Amino acid sequence: MAQTPLAPQAIQSLDVFLNTLKVGVIVRTPGDFNAFSFEDDYRATGGSPILSLSFRAATGGLRKDPRPVSGALPAFFANLLPEDKLREAMEKHHAGAVRPGNDFDLLAALGADLPGAVRVLPSDGTTVTLQGNAEATPKARFSLAGVQMKLSVMKNTGKGGGLTLPLDDSQGQYIAKFPSTAFPGVSENEFANLALAAAIGMDVPERELVEKSDFDGIPEEFDTLSEGKVLLIRRFDREQEGARIHIEDFAQVFGVYPSRKYEGAAYHDIAAALNEAISPAAALEFVRRLVLAAITGNGDMHLKNWSLIYRGDGAAPTLAPIYDVLSTVPYIPADSMALSLGGERSFKALSVARWKAFANRSRLPEPAVMQAVVDTVMSVNEKWENLPERAVIPEAVLERIDAHVKAMTPILLSCSEK
Numbered sequence: 001m002a003q004t005p006l007a008p009q010a011i012q013s014l015d016v017f018l019n020t021l022k023v024g025v026i027v028r029t030p031g032d033f034n035a036f037s038f039e040d041d042y043r044a045t046g047g048s049p050i051l052s053l054s055f056r057a058a059t060g061g062l063r064k065d066p067r068p069v070s071g072a073l074p075a076f077f078a079n080l081l082p083e084d085k086l087r088e089a090m091e092k093h094h095a096g097a098v099r100p101g102n103d104f105d106l107l108a109a110l111g112a113d114l115p116g117a118v119r120v121l122p123s124d125g126t127t128v129t130l131q132g133n134a135e136a137t138p139k140a141r142f143s144l145a146g147v148q149m150k151l152s153v154m155k156n157t158g159k160g161g162g163l164t165l166p167l168d169d170s171q172g173q174y175i176a177k178f179p180s181t182a183f184p185g186v187s188e189n190e191f192a193n194l195a196l197a198a199a200i201g202m203d204v205p206e207r208e209l210v211e212k213s214d215f216d217g218i219p220e221e222f223d224t225l226s227e228g229k230v231l232l233i234r235r236f237d238r239e240q241e242g243a244r245i246h247i248e249d250f251a252q253v254f255g256v257y258p259s260r261k262y263e264g265a266a267y268h269d270i271a272a273a274l275n276e277a278i279s280p281a282a283a284l285e286f287v288r289r290l291v292l293a294a295i296t297g298n299g300d301m302h303l304k305n306w307s308l309i310y311r312g313d314g315a316a317p318t319l320a321p322i323y324d325v326l327s328t329v330p331y332i333p334a335d336s337m338a339l340s341l342g343g344e345r346s347f348k349a350l351s352v353a354r355w356k357a358f359a360n361r362s363r364l365p366e367p368a369v370m371q372a373v374v375d376t377v378m379s380v381n382e383k384w385e386n387l388p389e390r391a392v393i394p395e396a397v398l399e400r401i402d403a404h405v406k407a408m409t410p411i412l413l414s415c416s417e418k
Ligand SMILES: Nc1ncnc2c1ncn2[C@@H]1O[C@H](COP(=O)(O)OP(=O)(O)OP(=O)(O)O)[C@@H](O)[C@H]1O
Pocket: 115, 144, 145, 146, 147, 148, 149, 150, 175, 177, 205, 233, 234, 235, 236, 237, 249, 300, 304, 305, 307, 323, 324
């Protein structure tokens, strides 16, 4: 039976899918309590494919449904939504249909295009309209986490090419991260850091620097007035044909709200989770990425900047490719690691004692961790100086990165002491 489309704020029940498999439902009750519960059929599978490790019981199978939450979504779903300025822009874009600060409304509006393979659609055949009372202009309805202004975009291969927002059922295969006036050369900085990660053998998505003039039809709410290049990154949660690959970040794995991404856990918690859920090799790859953050002066590797990816049948995670890596010390000289590493955050404190403490808390063998630290420092020193992508970084920013690499090298190499 055809039903009148409802605005997000009028919707009370949302079905949750992993690709096409219905796994549960989120219901809001009067008083704005939001409750998520799993489908019986999905429960009977023991929770495969996996929605989130946070829903798995230690004894295997799924935990009890999470408790209803007042005025917010359960943490797993809250983590699918944009944060801060990007959220404000999205709320403005959907003004009239979505109430500011209302997670359920926003999830109802953006649920067809979320990170990974989760889809959240109105229950009982209801459809959602995003038009509010405004004229019928097409609306952007993708959701990406993070605070920086960004869009999920498509590359048009036909005449004229160009980058556009996906409309109707099409999905963006790239993330476009726009520059910021607060951080000069931020796109170039991230572009070069990603190139460095690739040069030392890490798994890095394809990326390029493009111009703002390469984009067509970007609504003004999403425009940043700042000048400069835009970083375009291939999405690892979308296949060429648009199929979705499930991902979850470590705020989701630990059931922590986005507002606690800098404090909800420590690096050894991530390492221990990788060791247990994937393999010691995955945990050691994480160690290499931590060393990269420490040596490049990247103080922003919080819980949402690490993800698991569920390829194939979705029954087992692997470590997702690296993303959102840039040197923050050129902009914030007193910056430190985003989370605690062996009990310390300060970059300069990260000598052998901290890595040993980290190894022990992670339940990883000390020698393997020390070796990963030393190898990564050596690789970075070998590649960074002659990396072609260095050339795009503004001089003043590059000088500060170079000084940080130089200062950190002997500190980290204390891990080579026998
Ligand atoms: N290549 C990618 N493929 C798929 N998803 C990605 C990719 N890069 C980033 N993401 C997702 O998009 C989110 C936002 O991207 P990113 O972390 O680069 O943005 P940000 O705004 O700089 O974040 P922050 O708030 O940490 O500064 C990430 O948290 C991750 O979920």
